[in-house]
Amino acid sequence: MTSSKRNAWGLFNLGAAATIWGSTFVVSRYALASVSFLYLVILRFACSTALFATLFLVQRPHMPRGREWWLYLGAAASGYVLSIPFQFLGTSLTNAHIGSIVTCATPLAIVVLAGLFLHEHIRLRDVLAIAIALSGVALISLEGLRPNVGVSPLHWLAGIAALVAAAVMWGLYSLFLRLITRKQSSLAATGISNALGFFILLPLFIPRGGEVIATVTTRPVLAAAIVYLGVVSTFLGFSLWTLGLQQVNSVSASSLMFFCQPLAGTILGMLVLHEHVTAQTISGSGLILAGLLVSMVRPQVNTL
Numbered sequence: 001m002t003s004s005k006r007n008a009w010g011l012f013n014l015g016a017a018a019t020i021w022g023s024t025f026v027v028s029r030y031a032l033a034s035v036s037f038l039y040l041v042i043l044r045f046a047c048s049t050a051l052f053a054t055l056f057l058v059q060r061p062h063m064p065r066g067r068e069w070w071l072y073l074g075a076a077a078s079g080y081v082l083s084i085p086f087q088f089l090g091t092s093l094t095n096a097h098i099g100s101i102v103t104c105a106t107p108l109a110i111v112v113l114a115g116l117f118l119h120e121h122i123r124l125r126d127v128l129a130i131a132i133a134l135s136g137v138a139l140i141s142l143e144g145l146r147p148n149v150g151v152s153p154l155h156w157l158a159g160i161a162a163l164v165a166a167a168v169m170w171g172l173y174s175l176f177l178r179l180i181t182r183k184q185s186s187l188a189a190t191g192i193s194n195a196l197g198f199f200i201l202l203p204l205f206i207p208r209g210g211e212v213i214a215t216v217t218t219r220p221v222l223a224a225a226i227v228y229l230g231v232v233s234t235f236l237g238f239s240l241w242t243l244g245l246q247q248v249n250s251v252s253a254s255s256l257m258f259f260c261q262p263l264a265g266t267i268l269g270m271l272v273l274h275e276h277v278t279a280q281t282i283s284g285s286g287l288i289l290a291g292l293l294v295s296m297v298r299p300q301v302n303t304l
Contacts, residue, residue, distance in 0.1 A: 003249070005127050010247025017240040022264025024233040025096040026272050028088055031225040037088035039212045040226070042204065044207040045080060045198035048238070049228020052191035061188040064180075071180050072192050079173030080197020086166035093159025094276050095290045098140060100265020101285045102163040108291060109171030117175055130295040136287025137164060139280060174245060182244040190242040262289075 031040050064072055079230040091099035108130050137160065205212070216223050262285060268274040 010244045013240045018260040020237040025265045026268040027098040029096040032092040044229040048234035074191035075176035082171035091161035097266040097269035106167040129291040133291030136284040139284035162187035186242040189217040195296045229237035
């Protein structure tokens with residue numbers, strides 16, 4: 001496969017993963033009405049870990065050795081233990097389309113982290129892009145101060161902060177994956193980091209796990225939502241993301257594909273959950289997307 005074709009497939013896989021994650025905000029918003037964000041994360045990872053374990057038994061990928069385990073632990077901690085719980089917490093305190101829009105700023109975090117740790121250039125244009133995107137996040141944050149939002153201002157701002165933290169942690173997770181897939185397969189990178197994240201979080205589930213499972217088994221729609229989060233959002237979505245990062249020429253190339261996430265999340269939030277999108281939200285999301293567009297432009301000069 002030629003380099004350009006491989007890069008095109010990588011962008012396609014990243015876009016498919018981002019679209020799936022846009023729907024994740026809607027499904028998780030429904031499930032969070034019945035299950036706390038932390039238990040929902042652990043049940044989601046339990047489903048995906050079981051699938052990865054089955055696939056490992058069939059394909060038997062190369063396992064990490066020695067210091068390679070530290071990269072996997074970093075990926076597990078940033079992506080599974082921190083980013084996804086922050087995402088669910090932020091979505092539970094705001095709503096589905098806000099979650100998909102704010103976490104869309106992830107590529108800007110990737111640009112900064114790639115410059116710091118992978119020695120990719122941080123350009124003046126990137127600094128401007130981050131400032132524009134942050135102004136968009138601030139504008140969306142101020143929406144929660146209106147009296148008719150239906151959420152307390154403190155909860156709303158805490159939700160926005162959690163979503164920003166999720167975006168930063170996901171950027172760090174993407175960098176760990178980029179380093180891992182230089183020597184390991186995308187299956188090993190995703191499956192092992194998924195399993196590590198699940199087992200790190202599992203002790204938090206044990207005290208009330210029986211009650212949660214009893215609630216889920218008596219509600220088929222809730223059970224279907226959790227299976228969707230585990231199979232489609234995690235197993236399929238994370239696998240496509242890891243494969244895409246392995247295929248693209250630069251880790252910063254994921255910026256363009258993140259446009260799919262807020263588009264899917266906002267449309268589904270309006271159609272399925274009947275969420276109302278205000279002019280202030282549209283303006284804020286426009287600033288975030290404008291920041292991404294500014295970052296995506298590739299000038300020949302102006303690097304720091």
